[in-house]
Amino acid sequence: MLAAQEVLKRGCCWRVGIGYDIRVMTDEWIPNHPSNMVICQPQEVKWEWRVMDLIDWTVGAWDRHLIETTFHKEDADAILQIPLSRRLVPDSLFWLHNRDGVYSVKSGYRVACKILKEANSACELCKRTTETALHALWECSVAQEVWAGSMRKQQKAAGSQLDFLHLVEVLMLKLSREELELFFVQAWLIWTQRNSVVFGGVIQDPSRLVKRAGEFLDEFKQSQVQLAVTRVETRCSRWIPPLGSTFKLNFDAAIFQDIKSSGFRAVIRNNQGEVMAALSARGPSVQDSEEAEVLACRKALEFTIDSGFSNIVIEGDNSVVMAAIPSSRLIHSRLGNLYADIHCLVAGLQVHSVSSVARFSNLVAHSLARFAHCINDEIIWLEESPQPALEALYVDSN
Known part of the structure; x- marks a missing residue:
């Protein structure tokens, strides 16, 4: 175990929960950032500075003003990209070199080889x-x-x-x-x-x-x-109305690289295909499509609960995220806290099924996500068809 300590130190990173156990300047806690640490020394560094000091607990989000005025821009942007849980969860370590955040012998061997190579460079x-x-x-x-x-x-x-x-x-x-x-x-x-x-x-x-x-x-x-083959887009995969008195929730996400943000959308429809509630919202900058879809799923479930719906079917077009929603397995990756938020929200709903569908079956939600590029916060429609998605709604109805 002592011999493997260096490998574990190099391969692990903190996943931010409440931030109490993570030291701002000396711990590795910023994924997808050089060395996974703060790079540039701020002008003022507090004694025993903890990550929890960078969170605005009145809203449960990063204190953007504090971070942007304290840290170098590259460090500040990387910190603000780290998604936070809606719940008070403990800080935890995850393995950087596997997608699921769990250590494996194969990935550990690669880290060990890298360490040896650096020692004999x-x-x-x-x-x-x-x-x-x-x-x-x-x-x-x-x-x-x-x-x-x-x-x-x-x-x-x-x-x-x-x-x-x-x-x-x-x-x-x-x-x-x-x-x-x-x-x-x-x-x-x-x-x-x-x-x-x-x-x-x-x-x-x-x-x-x-x-x-x-x-x-x-x-x-x-x-x-x-x-080379001719690409043929079939229209056989359509949106299918839910059965009986259940409602269908479709959600999707979009990434806007030009404005360093994301877009979330959700639409809830009844068995006649009528829109009961819809949402289009601007989201934060994200590191990849999985993070965007996870955040969109959490936002969609919160919107569903706030709108008073509980008897639902859930559909999205990201197979990784959709497979994780009904799973009881603990997810150790950097997005594990977000998946845990989703599991808590689902537990309060009567969910009949969770399905991954083709993009063509998710056109309304996709249209609303792209529309988020044009807004600054969020727009909600109740029992009316969203103007940005009228064409997609027409396709689904035919």
Whole structure:
């Protein structure tokens, strides 16, 4: 266990609950952020500063003004993206390197290899300098021999770069699309060869790698032509009214990258297809589609309860989220607290079924989610058809 401590420390991250156990400056608690920690030191740091001090408990949300005026913009934006539970839940640790937040031997082995590689960071092939992505794929003498036989224009186009991303940006400005495609294939082959050598393989002749890069690129292009099919969108998957006295809740989410926010929508209809209640709301910036859909689901269930409906069927178009709603399994990922919020809300309703449906069966909710781009807060419709979704409602009725 003592030997594995470093692996666990590097692979775990705090999931914010009430924030009492998490130290702002020294703990790892900001997922999808470099080092998962606050990067830039604020001008004023409080003694024993805890994450709970950054939450406005009157509304149960991040104290945006405090965070934006205290932290560097990159840190502030990352903190404000962390979703908070509606409930007072304890802080907990989750494993960063698996989607479900649970440790596995395979992912732990990868973290251990990364730690060992950093400890022995000299280039495995030339033994001359620290191994970075730029060195491994471009500056190493072994890589240079391959590039010399591949495309001299690439070597001439690039000068002194800070890192591999900078190199790619330079080449994108100077090379054609075909030359860039060959560059990426060649870089992949160089990386594959390095991995092979590290685990006991031998260095191949540079001309062989150059030839293979051209062959792989030709094979890929040919396969794209052979696999190309005409996309036919069938209309057989329609919205189906609920049975009897039950009501159907459809929800969806949208991500607006241009304004760094998201959109939620929900619509509740009866067995005649009539809209009983509908919602379109602007949401926060999110890290991925799963987070957007989870937040939309929670918002839709809260809207359902507030509108006085309890006898419902739930439909959404994200299979991961819909599978998690009826599950009793504890979810350990960074979104685990949000899923737990949803389970608490569902427990107070009479839910007959939970289904994942095709986007075409969720058009009304999808239309309202896109409409959220045009509003600042939220709009609610009660027993009337939402204007932004009239076309989708017409499609469903026919």
